[in-house]
Amino acid sequence: MTILQEELEGLVEPPREKTAPPVVLFATAVGVIITNLFAPQTMAGAIGGDFGLTASSSGLAATITLVGYSSGLFLLVPLADIFENRKLVMRMLACAATAATGIGLAPSTWLLFVLMFVLGAACSAIQILVPIAASMASPESRGRVIGDVMGGLMVGILLARPAASFLADLWGWRAFYFFSAGAIALLAVLLAVRLPERRPDRLHGYGALIASLWHLLATERVLRRRALSAALVMAAFNLFWTSVAFLLQRSPFALDQTGIAVFALVGAGGAAVTPVVGRLSDRGLGGRVTIFSHVLMVLGFAVAAWAGSSNGAPTAVLLAFLGAGAVLLDVGVTGDQTVGRHAINHLRPEARGRINGLFVGIFFIGGAVGSAASGFLWTAGGWPLTCLGGALFGLAAFLFHVVTRRA
Numbered sequence: 432m433t434i435l436q437e438e439l440e441g442l443v444e445p446p447r448e449k450t451a452p453p454v455v456l457f458a459t460a461v462g463v464i465i466t467n468l469f470a471p472q473t474m475a476g477a478i479g480g481d482f483g484l485t486a487s488s489s490g491l492a493a494t495i496t497l498v499g500y501s502s503g504l505f506l507l508v509p510l511a512d513i514f515e516n517r518k519l520v521m522r523m524l525a526c527a528a529t530a531a532t533g534i535g536l537a538p539s540t541w542l543l544f545v546l547m548f549v550l551g552a553a554c555s556a557i558q559i560l561v562p563i564a565a566s567m568a569s570p571e572s573r574g575r576v577i578g579d580v581m582g583g584l585m586v587g588i589l590l591a592r593p594a595a596s597f598l599a600d601l602w603g604w605r606a607f608y609f610f611s612a613g614a615i616a617l618l619a620v621l622l623a624v625r626l627p628e629r630r631p632d633r634l635h636g637y638g639a640l641i642a643s644l645w646h647l648l649a650t651e652r653v654l655r656r657r658a659l660s661a662a663l664v665m666a667a668f669n670l671f672w673t674s675v676a677f678l679l680q681r682s683p684f685a686l687d688q689t690g691i692a693v694f695a696l697v698g699a700g701g702a703a704v705t706p707v708v709g710r711l712s713d714r715g716l717g718g719r720v721t722i723f724s725h726v727l728m729v730l731g732f733a734v735a736a737w738a739g740s741s742n743g744a745p746t747a748v749l750l751a752f753l754g755a756g757a758v759l760l761d762v763g764v765t766g767d768q769t770v771g772r773h774a775i776n777h778l779r780p781e782a783r784g785r786i787n788g789l790f791v792g793i794f795f796i797g798g799a800v801g802s803a804a805s806g807f808l809w810t811a812g813g814w815p816l817t818c819l820g821g822a823l824f825g826l827a828a829f830l831f832h833v834v835t836r837r838a
Contacts, residue, residue: 457564458583465587470595474604499551504792511559511784516629524619527553531612535605562783565776574773578709593692657771662797667824669801683746697754712773724766728825731759736818
């Protein structure tokens with residue numbers, strides 16, 4: 432018997448009565464925590480100015496938290512399969528609140544970057560909270576619960592940049608981290624009261640746990656399919672939201688940072704579909720929802736491309752169509768990822784932490800590809816080529832889903 436087999440047999444959760452998860456609390460928690468990953472992107476210039484950094488060095492402030500988060504997905508989230516989950520989440524949130532406070536007080540660049548990395552890694556607690564919520568729900572309502580929680584996550588992602596911009600404009604960039612530390616600390620107290628214990632039955636070595644990640648990816652076809660699909664749609668998402676700020680600053684829109692922040696609020700409307708997608712997944716319609724989501728993404732980029740063409744229509748009309756394209760894109764991305772969450776959380780309960788870590792880690796790699804492609808596409812062909820690239824990501828996700836579903 433292999434180490435992995437022994438581990439999987441020993442980590443089976445004991446039977447227990449299902450308790451309805453506090454969905455609003457879970458959705459709020461993941462929404463608040465996730466803002467720490469995307470807020471630095473809008474504050475990088477202000478942070479770099481305070482520390483006298485060059486433009487390239489300032490860019491580290493926008494990426495190092497994401498690097499920490501990715502590290503946490505692969506190195507910390509799997510601990511949920513060997514340690515009691517509530518205590519693990521509490522410790523990670525305590526680290527996050529402490530790191531956020533430290534960032535707000537950081538006197539030097541090196542300490543700032545170290546704490547940003549720690550904050551990102553600790554924020555990977557999100558991917559322990561989501562499977563806890565799923566495990567608390569009955570199988571027939573799991574999709575609805577995941578959809579509701581994912582709604583909070585998507586709202587947090589979309590509101591992170593405008594919220595950070597508003598706070599930075601009022602009280603400086605450090606104020607965001609003080610607010611974040613206080614919010615995380617409050618959420619930790621509430622979660623400590625409401626989270627159930629989830630204690631794996633047996634403990635095995637950390638090395639064997641990490642080594643099992645590759646085995647899970649190689650053997651779980653559903654995980655591979657949903658993670659790669661999510662990576663493609665996340666690439667499209669980051670491509671759009673990284674590039675649209677450049678477009679909005681130019682004529683005919685000529686928006687300032689506050690205007691761009693308000694525009695970003697439009698995209699939050701896409702999160703409203705997550706409960707509906709979750710319920711459809713519970714009814715076995717996840718495959719159809721996935722295809723529809725990819726079609727919406729391509730359509731969203733087509734609408735956005737027309738709106739950014741400056742074809743003589745009134746600016747207000749162009750801005751409205753650009754916002755509509757953003758909503759269509761976000762609905763598509765949210766639909767694909769919510770169905771994916773539903774699918775992977777029906778896989779091995781004893782490996783739920785590792786499965787969620789792999790799923791999110793892979794789609795964040797896709798997001799990094801999209802962010803990197805945005806600069807190249809914008810420089811090479813402006814907004815039309817950017818939209819074409821985003822539509823191709825959506826089309827690739829569609830074709831991948833159709834081909835692998837029939838394989």
